[in-house]
Amino acid sequence: GPMGCRTGFYFLLRDNVSRLDALHLVQESFAFIRDFEGEIPGSRREECGNYKEHDLKGAKETAVDMLEVLKDWTPEKMEYEV
Template sequence: MEPIASFTVDHNKLLPGLYLSRRDGDIVTLDLRFKRPNTGDLLSNSEMHSAEHLIATLLRNSPQKEAVIYFGPMGCQTGFYFLFDSRLLDLAGAVELVKAVFAQAAAYQGEMPGKSAAECGNYVNLDLDTGRAVCRFYAELIRNWTVEQLAYD
């Protein structure tokens, strides 16, 4: 079998950041990487889940919401994937959108989105302070990120 494209990236060298993972026709996948290489530091379940609820909610309520296809965690817990429709949002706009929603999430005030048994199957591990801390870390990391930095090394 052919290897999955993301398995061809050397995860021992991959630094936290924002990367262009793939293009599938009009669908573009960005790789939002959090884990530091060779440390074993993964996001905890609560960190992943809390950041996911904040970012997914903000993306789907942004002015570019029609371009948003998916935002969710990687199974390996090293980051997230953001999929968008490139007919509605170009790459530079997507980078700016990711930067904006992470900055918004870092300062988010209010109730944690989707924190009830009716809205989420694992709502008990959602924590607003945890989600904001993860988003604050990533917002600072990518604050000056550009399209030119999207390539994997």
């Protein structure tokens, strides 16, 4: 992608996606990571310059933590005061 794997987590949407749908997509993504088994996509030397740093166990732990944070979220919690 245009941002690279070491620049953070990006969640980009286009068109009309509600905040509730976006929240569900993020929750589903973390649940997918939590439940993932097998080889991490892009984790081979020929696919990634940082292939030795892929960490499925760490990713799963982070996903579990984030699911706990997001379990009671609502679209209203996604609004920030200016």
